[in-house]
Amino acid sequence: MNAVEAVELRKRFISYERIGLIRRRKTIANALNGVSLNVKWGEVYGLLGPNGAGKTTTVKILSTLLIPDSGFARINGFDVVKEAKKVRGIIGLVLYPDKGFYSRLSGFENLVYFGRLYGLSRGKAEERARELLRLVNLDWAANRPYEEYSLGMRARLSIARALIHDPPVVFLDEPTIGLDPVSSRSIRDLIKGLKREGRAVLLTSHNLWEVEEVCDRVGIIGSGKVLMEGSPRDIKDRLGLRYVIEIEIEGDSKGKVIRVETTDPVAELKRIMNEIEGNGLRISRMRVNEPSLEEAYIRVVSG
Numbered sequence: 377m378n379a380v381e382a383v384e385l386r387k388r389f390i391s392y393e394r395i396g397l398i399r400r401r402k403t404i405a406n407a408l409n410g411v412s413l414n415v416k417w418g419e420v421y422g423l424l425g426p427n428g429a430g431k432t433t434t435v436k437i438l439s440t441l442l443i444p445d446s447g448f449a450r451i452n453g454f455d456v457v458k459e460a461k462k463v464r465g466i467i468g469l470v471l472y473p474d475k476g477f478y479s480r481l482s483g484f485e486n487l488v489y490f491g492r493l494y495g496l497s498r499g500k501a502e503e504r505a506r507e508l509l510r511l512v513n514l515d516w517a518a519n520r521p522y523e524e525y526s527l528g529m530r531a532r533l534s535i536a537r538a539l540i541h542d543p544p545v546v547f548l549d550e551p552t553i554g555l556d557p558v559s560s561r562s563i564r565d566l567i568k569g570l571k572r573e574g575r576a577v578l579l580t581s582h583n584l585w586e587v588e589e590v591c592d593r594v595g596i597i598g599s600g601k602v603l604m605e606g607s608p609r610d611i612k613d614r615l616g617l618r619y620v621i622e623i624e625i626e627g628d629s630k631g632k633v634i635r636v637e638t639t640d641p642v643a644e645l646k647r648i649m650n651e652i653e654g655n656g657l658r659i660s661r662m663r664v665n666e667p668s669l670e671e672a673y674i675r676v677v678s679g
C-alpha cells in the first residue's frame with residue numbers, strides 16, 4: 377500500500393473583496409483542479425511549482441486541515457476526510473510559516489509541551505524531546521528560549537516537533553524557504569535521514585535545484601494539477617533545463633566567448649578546462665549561468 381495516495385483532488389476558494397462601501401467583488405480561486413499523486417514508503421516526493429500553484433492547499437488536504445470539494449486521499453490507507461483522526465496520528469506536519477511555539481520557553485520545553493499534547497507522559501515526552509533535539513542538532517541550544525533561535529534553528533525545531541509522535545509519514549511545506557545555504561543543507565540532511573528510516577516524505581518547494589538532491593521523485597504542479605512527474609534528472613531533461621557556461625580565452629583579441637550548454641556543469645567544466653590547458657591556453661573569464669526554472673514552468677503550465 378502507498379504511504380500517500382491522492383486522486384483527483386479539487387478545491388475552490390471563494391472570497392469576497394470589498395470594493396467601495398457596500399459593493400463586494402466575488403473572487404473564485406480554483407486552487408486544485410484534479411491533483412493526483414502518490415508517495416511510497418521510504419520515498420521523498422517533491423511537489424514543485426510557482427507561487428499559487430496549489431502546493432500548500434494539497435498539503436493541507438493531505439494533513440486533514442482542509443476538506444477537498446471532490447476527489448479523495450488516503451494516508452496508509454486511511455481516508456483523510458472519513459478517518460481524519462487516524463490520519464493525524466500517523467502524520468507529522470511542518471507548515472510555512474510555522475506558528476505555535478512559545479517564545480519564552482526553551483526549545484526543550486516547547487517540545488515537551490507538544491509531546492504532552494500528543495499524550496506522552498512527562499518522562500516519555502522529555503526523553504523524546506532530548507532525542508529529537510539531538511537529531512536536529514539543537515541539543516546545544518536545548519535550554520535557550522525559542523525567541524533567541526535563528527530562522528534555521530526554528531526550521532529544525534519545527535521538524536523536531538513534527539516527529540514527536542514518531543509519524544511514519546511527514547509533510548514539509550517549503551522546508552528551506554528563507555534559510556541560508558548552511559541551514560538549508562542541514563534540513564536536506566535531516567530529510568535524507570527520515571527517508572533512511574523508511575518514512576514517506578512529501579515536501580513542497582518552488583525551487584527544483586534546491587530539492588533535487590533529496591527527492592526521489594518530483595511532481596511539477598501548475599494551475600492546480602500535477603503536470604509532469606519523474607526523477608529530478610528526468611524532470612530537468614524534459615524541461616530542457618541546462619546550465620550555460622561562458623568562457624573567455626586569455627589573449628583572444630576578438631574577445632570571443634565560448635558558450636557551452638550542459639546539464640552537468642561540474643563535469644563539463646573539468647572537460648573544458650582540460651581541453652583549454654591541453655592547447656596551452658588560459659581562461660581569462662568564466663561564468664556559469666543557472667537555468668531559470670520560472671521559464672520552464674511557464675512553458676509547462678502554458679502547455
Ligand SMILES: Nc1ncnc2c1ncn2[C@@H]1O[C@H](COP(=O)(O)OP(=O)(O)O)[C@@H](O)[C@H]1O
Pocket residue numbers: 389390391405406407425426427428429430431432433434
Ligand atoms: N484560504 C484561501 N482563501 C482564498 N484563496 C486561497 C486560500 N488559500 C489559497 N488560496 C488560493 O488558492 C491558490 C493556491 O494557493 P496555495 O495552495 O497556497 O499555493 P502555493 O502553496 O503553491 O503557493 C492561490 O490562487 C491562492 O490565492
Ligand SMILES: [Mg+2]
Pocket residue numbers: 431432433
Ligand atoms: Mg504555499
